[in-house]
Each structure stands twice: as C-alpha cells, then as structure tokens.
Amino acid sequence: MSKVVVLGTGGTIASRNNPAGHAVASDDVSALLDSVGVAACGIEIESRDILTTGSYLLTPADQLGIVREVLAVLCDPAVSGVVVTHGTDTMEETAYLSDLHHADSRPVVFTGAQITAGEPTSDGPRNLRDAIAVAADRRSHDLGTTIAFDGLLFPAAATRKRHTTALDAFDNGATGPLGRVDTGVLTLLARPVRPQPLPFPKELPRVDIVAVYPGADRTLLDAAVHAGSRGIVLEATGIGNANLAFVDGARECITNGIPVVVATRVAGGDIMPRYGNGGGADLAEVGALPAGLLRPAQARVLLASALAVASPSEIAGIVRTHTHLTVVPYTPVNQTDT
Numbered sequence: 001m002s003k004v005v006v007l008g009t010g011g012t013i014a015s016r017n018n019p020a021g022h023a024v025a026s027d028d029v030s031a032l033l034d035s036v037g038v039a040a041c042g043i044e045i046e047s048r049d050i051l052t053t054g055s056y057l058l059t060p061a062d063q064l065g066i067v068r069e070v071l072a073v074l075c076d077p078a079v080s081g082v083v084v085t086h087g088t089d090t091m092e093e094t095a096y097l098s099d100l101h102h103a104d105s106r107p108v109v110f111t112g113a114q115i116t117a118g119e120p121t122s123d124g125p126r127n128l129r130d131a132i133a134v135a136a137d138r139r140s141h142d143l144g145t146t147i148a149f150d151g152l153l154f155p156a157a158a159t160r161k162r163h164t165t166a167l168d169a170f171d172n173g174a175t176g177p178l179g180r181v182d183t184g185v186l187t188l189l190a191r192p193v194r195p196q197p198l199p200f201p202k203e204l205p206r207v208d209i210v211a212v213y214p215g216a217d218r219t220l221l222d223a224a225v226h227a228g229s230r231g232i233v234l235e236a237t238g239i240g241n242a243n244l245a246f247v248d249g250a251r252e253c254i255t256n257g258i259p260v261v262v263a264t265r266v267a268g269g270d271i272m273p274r275y276g277n278g279g280g281a282d283l284a285e286v287g288a289l290p291a292g293l294l295r296p297a298q299a300r301v302l303l304a305s306a307l308a309v310a311s312p313s314e315i316a317g318i319v320r321t322h323t324h325l326t327v328v329p330y331t332p333v334n335q336t337d338t
Contacts, residue, residue, distance in 0.1 A: 002080040002136035003044040005073045006033065006128075009066055009094075010053040011087025013113035013124035023116050025052050025087070032085060035117070035125045036132070043136045048073075055087025055094070055112075060204040060304065063094045067101060071200060074104045081107040081135030085128060088112045088169055091147065092160050096298045099145035099156035100305050100322065103197040107140035110156070111148045114167050123150065123167050130181035137186045143178060144194050153179040155192045158293045158325055162267070173268035174293035175327045188330040195321045201308030205230035209296045211265070212242045218249040225258060231303040232260045234288070235296040240264055240271040240280035247278050251286040259307070259315050263291035263299040289316055292323030299323075 008014060010025030014032060018024045029047035050069050051062065066084065073082050086094060095110040102108055111131035113124030131148040134140050145156040150168040158174035179188040208224035212234055224232060232253055236242050240262045242250075250260045262271055262283050271290035273280040284290070291299035306318040 001042060001044050003046065003078050004081050004083060004132050004135045005079055006045060006047045006083045006085065006132065007066070007069055007073070008032065008047065008049045008085050009051040009055070009087070011055050011085060011091075011112045012116055013085050013087075013111070013122075013128065014052060015054070015116040016118040017116065025054050027117050028052065029085065032117070032124065032128055035122075036129045037125075043132060045132065053087075055090040058087075058090055058094070063090075063097050064201070064204060066094055067098045067200070070098055070108055071101070071104075074106060079106065080138075081109065081140060083128070083131045083135050084108065084110045086110050086112050088114065088161055090297075092156070092170075093297050093301050095145050095147050095156040095159070097301050097305065100198050100302065101200045102145050105141045107135050107137075107143055108145040109135045109140075109148050109153075110145065114165060114169050129184060133181060133184040134186055139186065139188055142191070142194070144192060146178065148181060151181055152177040153181060153186070155325075155327070157192070157322070158295070158298065160295050160297070174325045178327065179330070190327040190330050193326040193328060195324075198305055198318070199309045201305060203308065204304040205307045207231040207233060207300050207304040207307070209233045209235050209300055211235045212237055212246060216243070216246070218245045221246065221249045221253075225253065229258065230307050231258060233291070233296050233299045233303060234260060234262045234283070235265050236262050236271075236280070236283075237265060239266075239269065239274060240283065240290060241275050241278070242280075242283060243278035244282075245278075247282045247286060250283055250288045254287040257312060259303065259312075259319075260288040261291050261299050261303050261319060262288045263294060263296040265296070267295075269293075289319045290323065291319075293325050294323055
C-alpha cells in the first residue's frame, strides 16, 4: 500500500469566512482530508500541520521551513510521496523552491484551491484528491516537485498563477502540463529534464524585484541595494528591455558583486538580448543574466537559492542551467505504466 504524507500550510483550501465575512485560513489538514474521502482508495494517509496561514503572508524563512519539512518526511523510506496544501498566491514560489532543492526521486505535489472550504462548490477536495493520487503513483517518480490543479499536473519550474479567481488558476507557457488527473487516475504526457538539485540552504538572502516601466529610474534599484539586497531581479519589459539608467545601475551592482537577473513582465516567452540603447543587449553586455522562461517571482527564488549555496563565480552557471527548461514525451516502460 502506498503511503502519502499531506503537509498543511493554510491557504484558500483551508479558509472559512470569519464573522466579518473575510476568508481566513483556519482548517487543519485532518479537516481537509475529511472532505476528500480517500479512506477507501487504498492509500495510507498521514497528515501534519506546518502552518495555517494565507500564502500572501509567508516569508522566505517560512518557505524554507515548508521545504525543510518536506525533506524530513522523505527521510522515511516507507513514504511514497508528499502533498503540500498551500495558498495559490505564492504557491509558484514555494513549489519552485522545493524543486530546486529536491534530490529525492519520490514525488512532491503542491495543491490548493480557489474557492474556500466553507463553500459547497469548493475545488479544494478535488484538487487534494488528485494530488494524493499523483503522490501515490510510482510513475510520478523523478518528476521533481509538481503542482496539481484543476485536473492538470505541472512542473514547478515556470508554472505561474495565471488568473486571480478562475479554477484553472495555473499554467506553464514554457512546457505545458506534464499530465492530466481524472477521478484519481494520472495520465502522464511528459517528463521534465531536471538539472542537478541545489544543496539545501540554512537561510535565503534578500533578493529584490525591481519593476521597469515608462519613466522608471534607478531610485528603487538603488533603494534595494541600500536595504541590503544581495541580488536584483529586473522585471523588464518585452523580451528583457529596460533603459540606460537601469543599464548603469546593473553595471554598478555587478561590479560590486550583486548579480542582476533580467526577467520579463510579459506572461509568456523567452528573454532575448536584441535591443540596444538601454535594452536587453546592453544589459547582457554589462553582465546581467537572462531569466529565460522563468517569470520574476521564480527568478528571485532561483537567485536567492544560488546566492545561499554557491560562490560568486558559480552564480551565473547555476542561473543558466536552471533557466534552461526542457521536457520530453512520457514513454511507458511497460504496459502497466500506461
């Protein structure tokens, strides 16, 4: 029998309205599991509560704590996989942090909900049921950390929340879904080609995201450096463009040992150093690193993780390796894998 450990952190899936009518995370994991009805599915379920909070309140230390608990669970060889229930606001960051440091072959699956637990139409039970099915399925080995949501399974890397309220809240424009989950049955479509996981850090250094927009100057970039940022992610326009002020700022940061990664505010597409006069080509010339298909939120997690575990000379290589995202078609090993 498969054994799946479900770790609860709060989020909409665990939220109910308070007397003021505001949704607040309150349910523990056992309450979530009661709503799912997995007792008869042949899977042994163990539950633990880590946090009970909205994911918009999480700190990097909280996120590291969640990943630390995942790694602790996987020390038990009897565990088949791990599910983490999490708020959707920052799920893409915590799931990606988990994926960066996930060296075990067994699956780690994040899930949550868009409709609170107090509503009869909540999507939480279905998403949790699907995530448990994925975590218990031996074909999910070597997928890394994934996100199961609205019947689809996505790799953590480059997956982002695409809609504030829709049930199909997540997508991955870089690779598409890895599979589908229908009434507890997983159909795999692809597998990610995963880079070497990073060592687990004791803490994450401060890395700030600085937005580029018409008329933006260096004020916020300089403020981030003054506040102690060890790295900067530029939320650039288009394919990774800024302006001459940001090019000068990036040059100074890099000269002073503060790496700069260029991501884009555009929902889909790659970073390409094509334009001069303050554009992406100039940023590349001064040493800024492209985030590839990672959006700013995950680029920040990658840069912080790299800074936490690597020497300055290794940062560029880590960023380049982890922003090169590839999946390959899933090929069943034998008929029982279909």
